[in-house]
Amino acid sequence: MKAIIIGGAGFIGSCCAARLLEDSQNRVTIFDNFSSGRHWHLETLLSTQRINIIKNDAQDVNALTEAMHGHEIVFHFASNPDIAKAATEPTIDFYQGTLLSQNVFEAARLTGVEKIIYASGSGIFGDNPSKVFNEDDFSSTPTSTYAASKAAGETLLSAYSSMFGLHGISYRFANVVGPHQTHGVAFDFINRLRKNPHTLSVLGDGTQTKSYIHVDDIVTALLYFKDAFPAPYNYFNLTTDDTLTVKQIAELVISEMGLQDVVVQYGSADRGWSGDVPRIRFTASKMKAYGWCPQRNALEAMRASIRGMIDNANKGLFE
Amino acid sequence: MKAIIIGGAGFIGSCCAARLLEDSQNRVTIFDNFSSGRHWHLETLLSTQRINIIKNDAQDVNALTEAMHGHEIVFHFASNPDIAKAATEPTIDFYQGTLLSQNVFEAARLTGVEKIIYASGSGIFGDNPSKVFNEDDFSSTPTSTYAASKAAGETLLSAYSSMFGLHGISYRFANVVGPHQTHGVAFDFINRLRKNPHTLSVLGDGTQTKSYIHVDDIVTALLYFKDAFPAPYNYFNLTTDDTLTVKQIAELVISEMGLQDVVVQYGSADRGWSGDVPRIRFTASKMKAYGWCPQRNALEAMRASIRGMIDNANKGLFE
Numbered sequence: 001m002k003a004i005i006i007g008g009a010g011f012i013g014s015c016c017a018a019r020l021l022e023d024s025q026n027r028v029t030i031f032d033n034f035s036s037g038r039h040w041h042l043e044t045l046l047s048t049q050r051i052n053i054i055k056n057d058a059q060d061v062n063a064l065t066e067a068m069h070g071h072e073i074v075f076h077f078a079s080n081p082d083i084a085k086a087a088t089e090p091t092i093d094f095y096q097g098t099l100l101s102q103n104v105f106e107a108a109r110l111t112g113v114e115k116i117i118y119a120s121g122s123g124i125f126g127d128n129p130s131k132v133f134n135e136d137d138f139s140s141t142p143t144s145t146y147a148a149s150k151a152a153g154e155t156l157l158s159a160y161s162s163m164f165g166l167h168g169i170s171y172r173f174a175n176v177v178g179p180h181q182t183h184g185v186a187f188d189f190i191n192r193l194r195k196n197p198h199t200l201s202v203l204g205d206g207t208q209t210k211s212y213i214h215v216d217d218i219v220t221a222l223l224y225f226k227d228a229f230p231a232p233y234n235y236f237n238l239t240t241d242d243t244l245t246v247k248q249i250a251e252l253v254i255s256e257m258g259l260q261d262v263v264v265q266y267g268s269a270d271r272g273w274s275g276d277v278p279r280i281r282f283t284a285s286k287m288k289a290y291g292w293c294p295q296r297n298a299l300e301a302m303r304a305s306i307r308g309m310i311d312n313a314n315k316g317l318f319e
Numbered sequence: 320m321k322a323i324i325i326g327g328a329g330f331i332g333s334c335c336a337a338r339l340l341e342d343s344q345n346r347v348t349i350f351d352n353f354s355s356g357r358h359w360h361l362e363t364l365l366s367t368q369r370i371n372i373i374k375n376d377a378q379d380v381n382a383l384t385e386a387m388h389g390h391e392i393v394f395h396f397a398s399n400p401d402i403a404k405a406a407t408e409p410t411i412d413f414y415q416g417t418l419l420s421q422n423v424f425e426a427a428r429l430t431g432v433e434k435i436i437y438a439s440g441s442g443i444f445g446d447n448p449s450k451v452f453n454e455d456d457f458s459s460t461p462t463s464t465y466a467a468s469k470a471a472g473e474t475l476l477s478a479y480s481s482m483f484g485l486h487g488i489s490y491r492f493a494n495v496v497g498p499h500q501t502h503g504v505a506f507d508f509i510n511r512l513r514k515n516p517h518t519l520s521v522l523g524d525g526t527q528t529k530s531y532i533h534v535d536d537i538v539t540a541l542l543y544f545k546d547a548f549p550a551p552y553n554y555f556n557l558t559t560d561d562t563l564t565v566k567q568i569a570e571l572v573i574s575e576m577g578l579q580d581v582v583v584q585y586g587s588a589d590r591g592w593s594g595d596v597p598r599i600r601f602t603a604s605k606m607k608a609y610g611w612c613p614q615r616n617a618l619e620a621m622r623a624s625i626r627g628m629i630d631n632a633n634k635g636l637f638e
Binding site: 086087090091094098099102106109124126127136138139140141142143144145147148151152154155156158159160162163164170233235274275 | 405406409410413417418421425428443445446455457458459460461462463464466467470471473474475477478479481482483489552554593594
């Protein structure tokens, strides 16, 4: 199988590439502008002749189209990874989100790449802490431009599948964690504590409660239907059943870093930033009905990721 | 009240302008690129000094921002009006839809225009003829890029309202009809029968069943909350309770044009074009709970519009 991964140098894209390359029948093209992608994400993959790296921007539909020729499946991860950034850069999720999805789906149509895997997120359920969302609880009232951009990608992929014969799957991720992550709450805590191991200030009051899922479980799901899509268009939630609070994560990071007497300073707001959804619960029941099941719960996923990130930080990869 | 209407020379936009100008306290700015907008839509409004017309494109966010300064409310109707066009121009609903919404909401944020009225459509419910949709049945699986673009506008307006303190309302229109319309099934039938009064060929098998609503009832709803929005963000369906088939509309047009012995040739497909939703039922119960009620049912709306369109065609306005 010849796969092209848009945003393939990013955290999730590079893990997806690594798994695909484990099968010697597969070839992988990485398409990334390396704005949040990292060369070290791909380092261990470069020994194979079956990887091709294109440094270019998905804002350029012609470059995308040229790169996509001859592939059978496209994985679309290209996106602004920083949900909080829109508070100061309000158009970022359009130009580094919605527009990229338009370009990826259009390039797939133009080149006849039939299968498209799209990375969406749980923000598409909106902000309703009293509800446990299932796959059909798509909301018209997301609270961030990031989530609106993810929702726009889903509806566009559905339309392209319906009108132009593409096959698409949207996956709504919980917060994805893993040793290679370059954003996220534990990543931030580790970096701050390396600079100042005495004090940790936390965005929000620490009660924010979310699900965290290990990237290995995400990748398993992303490749689950690669040989036979279950429908012209489909959508799945990917999450663990348990959740962690920000306070639990802070304590876990401090403990795994072997620090003592850290003063943790919590804010007063119930959320970390404008547009944040501080409490979210949703189920992956549809994907589980197909036999997928995460191998780590949120606590195990978070602990494994924290240990991996501490190792990577010690290797100087985060500088 | 100073209102700016993006797409204000179009069918619905110009009717909205006319109603606003009935109140001598109101001033209206029309912002339109006149691609589907028409000068004759505005002709009767030009006698007042309270209208200002700006010919420019909503793809230009700087031009929009400049035009929007000093207004209190923005009505956003700018959109490719031809749902079928994407079959041959797949990116049209992005560049003449999704992008325009991004620009309108961003210009409103930049200029501090707090109130935004957004024209969405029933395509956001997807294609499920067995269901009667209510306001919360927002679907992640629209079947056309037109509908995906409308959905993207809704989620973006919700996000902008949540993050940047704007007040937004999305209205999902049934098929809007009126004497000034320049698209739509009855409009097409009238124009074809004027060219050839003996034969009428119909896209699809004629069983397509949809709700039609008169533009006067739409405008009443659009202005319903202009002085006090009911929430930072809200969304309403606007439809009649009854539906018409395409076959009924063909017969009505033929009868109103006074034609006889017209051979009506139906196609074999159950829908008119790729991406069409041939049977759709939804309710306007949320808007009705606020006291709004359409003054014409679908049949009355369609008949009044056909009569008006025949008059306009006889005046040469459709050439």
